[in-house]
Every structure is written in structure tokens, then in C-alpha cells.
Amino acid sequence: MTALESQGLQKTYPGAHQPALRGLDLAVQEGEFFGLLGPNGAGKTTAISIFTGLRVPSAGIVRVFGHDLRRAGPEVRRRIGLVPQDIALYPTLTVRENLQYFGGLYGLHGEDLRRRIADGLERVALSDAADRPVDTLSGGMKRRANLAAGLVHGPTLLFLDEPTVGVDAQSRAAIVATLEDLSKAGVTLIYTTHYLEEAERLCGRVAIIDNGRVLAEGSPRALVEGTVGCANLEDVFLRLTGRGLRD
Numbered sequence: 001m002t003a004l005e006s007q008g009l010q011k012t013y014p015g016a017h018q019p020a021l022r023g024l025d026l027a028v029q030e031g032e033f034f035g036l037l038g039p040n041g042a043g044k045t046t047a048i049s050i051f052t053g054l055r056v057p058s059a060g061i062v063r064v065f066g067h068d069l070r071r072a073g074p075e076v077r078r079r080i081g082l083v084p085q086d087i088a089l090y091p092t093l094t095v096r097e098n099l100q101y102f103g104g105l106y107g108l109h110g111e112d113l114r115r116r117i118a119d120g121l122e123r124v125a126l127s128d129a130a131d132r133p134v135d136t137l138s139g140g141m142k143r144r145a146n147l148a149a150g151l152v153h154g155p156t157l158l159f160l161d162e163p164t165v166g167v168d169a170q171s172r173a174a175i176v177a178t179l180e181d182l183s184k185a186g187v188t189l190i191y192t193t194h195y196l197e198e199a200e201r202l203c204g205r206v207a208i209i210d211n212g213r214v215l216a217e218g219s220p221r222a223l224v225e226g227t228v229g230c231a232n233l234e235d236v237f238l239r240l241t242g243r244g245l246r247d
């Protein structure tokens with residue numbers, strides 16, 4: 001079954017000289033670990049904000065598990081999880097209090113919510129820090145708490161926007177291990193990162209986008225083998241998007 005599909009997706013922000021998305025077509029199958037890769041300004045975050053219902057496209061359609069996202073009811077939207085690039089937690093609340101709040105937004109309560117919180121804290125190795133305010137945590141711990149918040153309601157389609165950016169090696173390893181476990185459990189993962197060796201290792205398929213369009217799509221191995229002179233996914237990425245600096 002197709003977990004996510006976009007057709008002709010376009011987005012132009014008010015006052016912008018150029019569209020952020022120019023007819024983005026994607027199809028991600030249920031259970032895939034899918035990488036959405038591109039340089040700064042390529043349209044990745046805009047695409048994710050539309051895929052999760054946070055923004056409305058200028059044109060085009062998004063389907064989630066076969067349902068038009070614009071008309072989808074809460075039972076479909078509850079299947080979606082988002083781990084944003086910025087830390088989306090209340091800094092003065094504890095990790096546990098944040099998870100209680102976000103779980104409550106999805107209608108979870110009582111023993112079910114307590115169990116999910118305990119499982120999430122253990123999954124991201126934060127059980128011992130559960131009652132510390134978020135603003136006292138290290139950068140890596142905040143990233144792991146951010147992941148736990150995106151998982152508390154048990155999504156089956158999870159969007160991750162650079163979940164390992166700026167963290168220490170140990171936290172990155174813990175986050176990657178969590179994502180691998182989720183993938184093995186059948187969760188559909190759509191993942192953006194600038195660490196291309198990470199994408200090459202984790203993703204069954206990737207799409208490389210720039211200027212709001214898909215430039216290439218396929219398994220990392222197929223893209224490397226199909227691009228002359230490229231030894232790895234980073235070589236392919238730079239061949240397609242150029243070496244010019246992006247701000």
C-alpha cells in the first residue's frame with residue numbers, strides 16, 4: 001500500500017520571487033525507509049510541512065494511506081508523526097510533562113499514556129532524565145526527547161527533519177538505532193538529512209530534490225552505480241545539485 005503520495009505539488013509563499021515547490025511527485029510505500037535529500041532551500045521542509053498538514057499547497061494533491069489529506073479525518077491524521085528540525089518542546093516543562101502534553105493532544109490518557117511515555121523514554125534512553133526540565137538537557141538529549149515526543153502516539157508514518165543535526169556521536173548512534181528499530185517494526189519513515197553517508201546506510205530509497213523538483217530517485221546503490229564517476233551517494237548528490245555554496 002502507498003503510505004504517502006504527492007502529485008503535482010506546488011507551493012509559492014506570498015511575496016516570494018520563486019516557488020518553493022514546482023510540481024513535486026513522490027510515492028512512498030508502506031514500511032519504506034525513504035530519504036528526502038537536497039541542499040538548503042531545495043524545498044524539503046516545505047514539502048514535509050505540507051505532507052503533515054501544517055501548510056496548504058498552492059496546487060497539487062497529497063494522499064496519506066490512500067486518503068486525500070485535505071479531507072482526511074482525525075483517524076488518518078493520528079497515523080502521522082513529525083519530528084521537526086527545531087526542538088519543538090516546552091523548555092521549562094520536564095521531558096515527562098512534555099510527553100504527557102503531546103500525548104494528551106492525541107486523546108491519550110491514563111494507563112495507556114503512562115505506558116507509552118515509559119516506553120518512549122526507554123526507547124530514547126531518557127528514563128533517568130524524565131523529570132528534568134528540557135532547558136537543562138544537553139543538545140543530544142533534547143534531540144532524543146524531540147524524537148520521543150514525535151513517537152508518543154504511535155504513528156505509522158513518521159517524518160523526521162534532520163533529527164541528528166548537531167548532536168554528539170553517542171546521541172546520533174542512539175537516534176539511528178531507534179530509527180532502525182522503528183523501520184524493522186514496519187513504521188514508514190521519511191527522513192531528511194545532510195549527512196549523506198547516514199542516508200546511504202539507512203534508506204532503502206531516496207529522492208534528491210532541488211528547486212522544488214525531484215532530480216533523481218531510487219535506491220542509493222542504484223543511483224551510485226548509474227552515475228558515471230560516482231563512488232558514493234554524496235558524489236551523486238553533488239553531481240546533481242552542484243558544488244556552489246547554499247545559504
